[in-house]
Amino acid sequence: MGDYILEVEHLTKTFDTPRGPLLAVDDVSFNLERGKILGVVGESGSGKSTVGRMLVNLIRPTSGSVIFDKVDMATLSARQRRGRTKDIQMIFQDPFSSLDPRMTVHQLIEEPILQHRLIPDKAEREARVLDLMDTVGIARRLYYSFPHELDGGRRQRIGIARALATNPKFIVCDEPVSALDVSIQAQIINLLEELKEQFSLSYVFITHDLSVIYYLADEIIVMYMGRIVEKASSDELFANPLHPYTQALLSAIPSIDLNEKKNRIVLKGEIKSPINLPAECRFSGRCRHCHDTCRNVIPALKEVSLGHYVACTLFD
Numbered sequence: 001m002g003d004y005i006l007e008v009e010h011l012t013k014t015f016d017t018p019r020g021p022l023l024a025v026d027d028v029s030f031n032l033e034r035g036k037i038l039g040v041v042g043e044s045g046s047g048k049s050t051v052g053r054m055l056v057n058l059i060r061p062t063s064g065s066v067i068f069d070k071v072d073m074a075t076l077s078a079r080q081r082r083g084r085t086k087d088i089q090m091i092f093q094d095p096f097s098s099l100d101p102r103m104t105v106h107q108l109i110e111e112p113i114l115q116h117r118l119i120p121d122k123a124e125r126e127a128r129v130l131d132l133m134d135t136v137g138i139a140r141r142l143y144y145s146f147p148h149e150l151d152g153g154r155r156q157r158i159g160i161a162r163a164l165a166t167n168p169k170f171i172v173c174d175e176p177v178s179a180l181d182v183s184i185q186a187q188i189i190n191l192l193e194e195l196k197e198q199f200s201l202s203y204v205f206i207t208h209d210l211s212v213i214y215y216l217a218d219e220i221i222v223m224y225m226g227r228i229v230e231k232a233s234s235d236e237l238f239a240n241p242l243h244p245y246t247q248a249l250l251s252a253i254p255s256i257d258l259n260e261k262k263n264r265i266v267l268k269g270e271i272k273s274p275i276n277l278p279a280e281c282r283f284s285g286r287c288r289h290c291h292d293t294c295r296n297v298i299p300a301l302k303e304v305s306l307g308h309y310v311a312c313t314l315f316d
């Protein structure tokens, strides 16, 4: 048995919408080993953020469980859960909309410390804010600056400092670099990697961009319309993608090797509505290997080689 910081079992979320129940996350299970990074990839609407929000307790699962550090979150009282929330933090995609524009850098970083009543003494708290600014690489002269005076990279550094302020054990990074220039993306990713080592953190790293996650993640799950379609170590997934959807995602990554010819798989066909889903493979309408069976079953996730799981009738 591994030392898991997070065990997710049959996690499901249905949203009630005017058009009917929308199954955003359907029977998602995975474990995260302490100190590791799990990548979650998939296109827009595949349920990545909904999974992330359930992990950090921002929304409640319809069914299934999130076991954090051996404790099932659903069994905790509201008070116990609040005590736990400082261990679990989230970094968001758009640092601008997640930061209150009327607050200064120092107020923004101080806010979670105040919320959790971590440091009662004002001078100590200010020292802690400065310390956090140093840790994430925001110059101290920006102490009284407002978010709109800063560039995207610095704003994301504030988001990271806020997440670190409560000394968490686990952070969900939801597209933390997608809104940033490519040159700044690398800086933020390096920072996140350094912080993970420095503070013994574990991450779930959500992205629609597989190339961002390759070097970072130990393991990757690929989601399609709320379900995991493939799960493997990062190296294995890139070397040997099995699900037709993963293959299409990988083929879309531009190669830096100009001599390497890539055959990009362009996905065609219908994208199903997530409302009132029929019992068939959700990818069937876009899959170049689709056959009769795919229209009649929801493929289960099966281990096809050690640690490599795929949900596709081609592997039955």
Ligand SMILES: Nc1ncnc2c1ncn2[C@@H]1O[C@H](COP(=O)(O)OP(=O)(O)OP(=O)(O)O)[C@@H](O)[C@H]1O
Residues within 6 Å of the ligand: 015, 016, 017, 022, 023, 024, 042, 043, 044, 045, 046, 047, 048, 049, 050, 051, 208, 274
């Ligand atoms: N509060 C909500 N009410 C109703 N439907 C929702 C709600 N939140 C998400 N959804 C729906 O759930 C599905 C999954 O959304 P989610 O935001 O988790 O996807 P995502 O993979 O994070 O996409 P993106 O890459 O665009 O961020 C989508 O169909 C979305 O419209």
Ligand SMILES: [Mg+2]
Residues within 6 Å of the ligand: 048, 049, 050, 174
């Ligand atoms: Mg999202």
